[in-house]
Each structure stands twice: as C-alpha cells, then as structure tokens.
Amino acid sequence: MATGYRPEWVQGAFVDFIESRLHPFWSLSMPKIRLLARHRLSDDLIALRFETNRAFRQQALRTQEGWQGGQYLNVSVALAGIFHQRSYSLVGLPEHPLWWIDDSTKAKTSKNPLRHTVTVAIKPQGLVSDYLTKRMPIGTTLQSSVPTGSFTLAQASLVKETEHNQLAPLLFIASGSGITPMLGLITEALHNGHHVILLHYNRTILLQSQWQQLATAYPEFTYHLIDTADASTYLAGTRHLTADSLLTLDLSLAETQIFACGSRALLTSLYNAAAQITLPDGKSLRDNIIVESFGTNFFDATHEPTLNKESTAPPQTVYLRARQRQFSSDTTLLAAAEKAGIRLTHGCRQGICQLCRCHKISGVVKNIQTGKLSHDGNEFIQTCINVAVTDVVLDV
Known part of the structure; x- marks a missing residue:
C-alpha cells in the first residue's frame, strides 16, 4: 500500500544544511553551543559559558536529565580551515546556579533558564584552548x-549502602586542572547526602571560595587544598600523596569510593599508597578507585614498565574483522595500528574522550592506566589506552 510521496532529498542532513545557511546556530539534529561569557576562575583556569541549541537539549534530555557531574563535551573548533576536536569537563549541574553568577546576571538570563546553558572549564594551553579562552569572539557557534563520559557517581554503583545502612563515603583526589570534573561530581554527591572529602594538589590554592561555600552549606563536606609550595598546607608532612595522607583522613577506607583525576604523578602516588594500605577481609583499596586521567604514561603500582610509543611489549597479532586487516602490536592498539599504516578513529589519545572506543570480539587486553586485564570475550575497549596481551580480534 502506498504511504505517500517521500522525496529522498528531504532528509535530516538536507534540513540541517538549509538551517545552517539561515542561521549557524540552528540545526535539526546537530548539537551546537554558542559562547555567552567567560569567567576567570584562576590565573590558569577559565570557565566558558555556552548557550545550547534545541538539538543539544533534545538529545541530552532524551538520554538523561541533562547531564551528570564528571561528564564532558567534545567540542569541534575550526582554525585556519582545519577542524580540531577537544574534550572539556562540564562545570556544575543542570539548573544548578554557578557560584559566580550574581543577581544581576540571573535577572538578565531569567528568560533563558540555566538548563539551556552549559559551562566548561579550560586551562589556557595549546592551540585550541588558547583560542577558546582568549581570542574566540563572544557569540561564536x-x-x-x-x-558524555563515565566518570560519574553512577559508575561506582553508589546505590549500595555501607554495613551501617549509610551512603558510602566518597573521597575525591585531584591535581592541577584535574579539579574541573570534580566540581559537578562533588555538588551531586552532596545533594545525594554522601559524606565527602576533597584533596586537591596544586601549585596555588584554587576555588577556595567555592569549596568554603559548599562546606558551609553541607557540614558533611571537608576539603584539603594542598599548595605544593606551602608546607603549612601539607597532609602528613609531605607535599605528595602517600599512604599516611590517606590514613590521616576521617574515613573508613574499606567503605570509601575514591574518584581521582590528574597527572601521571598523582595517579601513580595514589595506586602506590593504596597498595601499602591493608583492608580487612582481604579487600584491596585499589578496587575502590575510579580514575579519569589526563595522560596515558601511567606507572602501575606493581612497577611494571610503562607502555608508550617508544616502549615495547611481547608482540601480538590484532585482527580487524570488518576491514579484513591485521597488524602486529607491541604497544597501544592505536599506536600499533598507526605504525602499520592503518587509521583508526581517535580523539584525545588519553582515554578521556571515548572516540576510539570499539568492540573487542575476543582476546585479552591490558589498560595501561589502571593495569587491569580484560576478560577474553565480547566487550567495548579504548584503543588508545589498551595493549594486547594475547592475539585480539576487533570489530573494526
């Protein structure tokens, strides 16, 4: 039975093309953001507030209530005719006022609710970040x-309670700009009623006013801002994160979920500290750690060799089923493929943006950030932070 005339050219892509010519912010299916304002959080951290288009809001609300603390945006920026993609952590939560928005700003934006905006925090370094924080005109689309991103409270299965029928305590550990995903995470955790402790290691004290406001509003929140150049701020008498640093905290570590984000040095220190702490019933503190890192050169707590482009591991064969190609891998799957002249989809190359995520059909891989081995069956992995331990088949 005929269902009516449907010309093939009337497709979403065609509508998007027409709308983009009428106005660059309009799109039927493509999420877009438009710069509204910048706010300096510190000398080396800038917050950028964006208005979201209708496609963005529809797609975000279809999968979840806006977004969760700890997530990020992949942003595409055209510079000199070349598109660059970067990932930036979201600040705050949907419909949650940011601490620097004063009453006058709220009044001006009352017709555009906060849920129609997103804010990211950026460290002005590198080609794209420098442009976004210093030179991109207000109003740019x-x-x-x-x-997106799985560095969230939901990842930790926090619905479970402790043996005392209380919500699990949470410890957030960050260094440098690794503090940015913590802003939304901690706010969400406090709203949910968790006991929260923050450790932030940085060259200067950052966001002290914000943390103090949260501590005043939530007595169950404690924060320690460690200025690595000021001994009076140290925990356990050291500028570094150690087992003694963790043991000085008022926490039952066996029941505590740890979120960590920052440099290779911080994550290495955390895993080494966790290995030195003995928990009851044969439990390992390492199993309580969830990591979001800014680099792949990560030393495992077992002191195994770090794998990067220059180092080697026993070579394994990687099969790309969809392409009917194969290559030998003695480093990360992404780097080995590129060495063999095979281009795989990727973004940040640091395990953050998830663009390199693909389906592993069989074989065992090792995550070079956490040291964890995968199982031998079907699962999704990231090629930029995994090395082949056995022969591997990817659905690529």
Missing part, C-alpha cells in the same frame, strides 16, 4: 557532542 561551535559544534559539540551532548554531555
């Missing part, structure tokens, strides 16, 4: 993803 960018293509973006919807909020």
Whole structure:
C-alpha cells in the first residue's frame, strides 16, 4: 500500500544544511553551543559559558536529565580551515546556579533558564584552548557532542549502602586542572547526602571560595587544598600523596569510593599508597578507585614498565574483522595500528574522550592506566589506552 510521496532529498542532513545557511546556530539534529561569557576562575583556569541549541537539549534530555557531574563535551573548533576536536569537563549541574553568577546576571538570563546553558572549564594551553579562552569572539557557534563520559557517581554503583545502612563515603583526589570534573561530581554527591572529602594538589590554592561555600552549606563536606609550595598546607608532612595522607583522613577506607583525576604523578602516588594500605577481609583499596586521567604514561603500582610509543611489549597479532586487516602490536592498539599504516578513529589519545572506543570480539587486553586485564570475550575497549596481551580480534 502506498504511504505517500517521500522525496529522498528531504532528509535530516538536507534540513540541517538549509538551517545552517539561515542561521549557524540552528540545526535539526546537530548539537551546537554558542559562547555567552567567560569567567576567570584562576590565573590558569577559565570557565566558558555556552548557550545550547534545541538539538543539544533534545538529545541530552532524551538520554538523561541533562547531564551528570564528571561528564564532558567534545567540542569541534575550526582554525585556519582545519577542524580540531577537544574534550572539556562540564562545570556544575543542570539548573544548578554557578557560584559566580550574581543577581544581576540571573535577572538578565531569567528568560533563558540555566538548563539551556552549559559551562566548561579550560586551562589556557595549546592551540585550541588558547583560542577558546582568549581570542574566540563572544557569540561564536561551535559544534559539540551532548554531555558524555563515565566518570560519574553512577559508575561506582553508589546505590549500595555501607554495613551501617549509610551512603558510602566518597573521597575525591585531584591535581592541577584535574579539579574541573570534580566540581559537578562533588555538588551531586552532596545533594545525594554522601559524606565527602576533597584533596586537591596544586601549585596555588584554587576555588577556595567555592569549596568554603559548599562546606558551609553541607557540614558533611571537608576539603584539603594542598599548595605544593606551602608546607603549612601539607597532609602528613609531605607535599605528595602517600599512604599516611590517606590514613590521616576521617574515613573508613574499606567503605570509601575514591574518584581521582590528574597527572601521571598523582595517579601513580595514589595506586602506590593504596597498595601499602591493608583492608580487612582481604579487600584491596585499589578496587575502590575510579580514575579519569589526563595522560596515558601511567606507572602501575606493581612497577611494571610503562607502555608508550617508544616502549615495547611481547608482540601480538590484532585482527580487524570488518576491514579484513591485521597488524602486529607491541604497544597501544592505536599506536600499533598507526605504525602499520592503518587509521583508526581517535580523539584525545588519553582515554578521556571515548572516540576510539570499539568492540573487542575476543582476546585479552591490558589498560595501561589502571593495569587491569580484560576478560577474553565480547566487550567495548579504548584503543588508545589498551595493549594486547594475547592475539585480539576487533570489530573494526
């Protein structure tokens, strides 16, 4: 039975093309953001507030209530005719006022609710970040993803309670700009009623006013801002994170979920500290750690060799089923493929943006950030932070 005339050219892509010519912010299916304002959080951290288009809001609200603390945006920026993609952590939560928005700003934006905006925090370094934080005109429109990422409270299965029928305590550990995903995470955790402790290691004290406001509003929140150049701020008498640093905290570590984000040195220190702490019933503190890192050169707590482009591991064969190609891998799957002249989809190359995520059909891989081995069956992995331990088949 005929269902009516449907010309093939009337497709979403065609509508998007027409709308983009009428107005660069309009799109039927493509999430876009438009720069509204910048706010300096510190000398080396800038917050950028964006208005979201209708496609962004529809897609974000279809999968979840806006977004979760700890997630990020993939943003595409055209510079000199070349598109660059970067990932930036979201600050705050949907419909949650940011601490620097004063009453006058709220009044001006009352017709555009906060849920129609997103804010990211950026460290002005590198080609793209420098442009976004210093030179991009207000009102510029960018293509973006919807909020994404698994560095969230939900990842830790926090619905379970402690043996005392209380919500599990949470410890957030960050260094440098690794503090940015913690802003939304901690706010969400406090709203949910968790006991929260923050450790932030940095060259200067950052966001002290914000943390003090939260501590005043939530007595169950404690924070320690460690200025690595000021001995009076140290925990356990050291500028570094150690087992003694963790043991000085008022926490039952066996029941505590740890979120960590920062440099290789911080994550290495955390895993080494966790290995030195004995928990009851044969439990390992390492199993309580969830990591979001800014680099792949990560030393495992077992002191195994770090794997990067220059180092080697026993070579394994990687099969790309869809392409009917194969290559030998003695480093990360992404680097080995590129060495063999095979281009795989990727973004940040640091395990953050998830663009390199693909389906592993069989074989065992090792995550070079956490040291964890995968199982031998079907699962999704990231090629930029995994090395082949056995022969591997990827659905690529």
